[in-house]
Amino acid sequence: MLFRQLEYLVALxxxxxFARAAQSCGVSQPSLSEAIRKLEEDFGVPLIQRGRRFDGLTAEGERVVVWARQILADRDALRGEVDAMRTGLSGRIRIGTVPSAATAVPRLIDPLCTRHPLLTAQVMADLASTDVLAMLREFSIDAALTYLDDDVRAAFRVVPLYREKYVLLTDAAWAPVRGESVSWAEAAALPLCLLTTAMRGRRTMDAFFAEEGAEPVARVETDSFASLIAHVVPGRWAGIVPLAWIHALGVPPGVRAVPMADTSPAPEIGLVACRREPESVTVQALLAAAREVDLRPLELLPRMRMPGPDRTRGSGQVGP
Incomplete structure (x- = not known):
């Protein structure tokens, strides 16, 4: 009963x-409200601020929710370990990712699920880097692919995976881009489609532009790398995307991919999980898979292949 009460409080x-929380738990709203009321009786303090609608948690309620999330996560980890001892690793692992690393996630899930065929994965993509860390702390996800800043390394268990390198996409016939690489200052002079300034990837790129004294003017802004690539295809705009996306999607027909010249050390992407003892067996398995897989090829421009043996380069062009 206690676990159910805590689940309802966390959902709220x-x-x-109240109605959305009850729906997410698969119960009626009166049942959810009554369970939380009994939890308040057990603790002897109000946990929610009651009015005509949900007005928030009390200070005591906020602390109970923090403990509830951890208790429920420990319960799930315990169940997973017992099940793994009996039938092998099973259940579901929840993985969050920042947009730039979304295409790298399958390279971890594939070996993980191959080794543990009863295990399933739920991927939450396009998360802001701040949201990724908050969801980890709240046990809403089990692990994440994100940027390995110093504060992340200090607070979480991390497995470095690869450095995020970038590529400029332009119309294949565009005269201004002719070299084997392009500088950030040169790219800033082009009509660009870029990520929105609220995204970590855009802020990283803006720092590279600033290092070369350049101020790009984004003719189009989007919060999606897939949308960015689609805007390049008609030929009006150029765009900058992580090389990991080219490894997953290739270069569209009529588009040329030119590596951005290296400047300061590229940001590092890694797998991140909470430091917990004992650690969830599913998270242990994912961390093990991450340590074994080599994602450093994502730092290099791939060689495109056409269908059939020994045919390289698709209709999109790679390099000069």
Whole structure:
């Protein structure tokens, strides 16, 4: 009963709405409200601020939610370990990722699920880097692919995977881009489609532009790398994307991919998980897979292949 009460309270803290919280738990709203009321009786303090609608948690409620998330995560980890001892690793692992690393996630999930065929994965892509860390702390996800800043390394268990390198996409016939690489200052002079300034990837790129004294003017801004690539295809704009996306999607027909020249050390992408003892067996398995896989090829421009044996380069062009 206690676990169910804690689940309802966590759902209410997440949804901030009684009806939505009840729906997410698969119960009626009166059942959810009654379970939380009994939890308040057990603790002897109010946990939610009651009004005509949900008005938030009390200070005591906020602390109970922090403990509840950890208790529920430990319960799930315990169940997973017992099941693994009986039938092998099973259940579901939840992985979050920042947009730039979304195409790298399958390279971890494939060997993980090959080794543990009863295990399933849920991937939450396009998360802001701040949201990734918050979801890890709240046990909403089990692990994540994100940028390995110093504060992340200090607070979480990390497995470095690769350095994020970038590529300029332009119309294949565009005269201004002729070399084997392009500088950030040269790219800033082009009509660009870029990520929105709210995204970590855009802020990283802006820092590279600033190092060369350049101020790009984004003719189009988007919060999606897939959308960015689609805007390059008609030929009006150029775009800058992580090389990992080219490894996954290739270069569209009529588009040329030119590596961006290296400047300061490229940001590092890694697998991140909470430091917990004992550690979830599913997270242990994912960390093991991450240590074994080599993602450093994502730092290099891939050689495109056409269908059939020994045919290289698709209709999109790579390099000069």
């Amino acid at each position: 803290a997440r949804e901030r709405h």
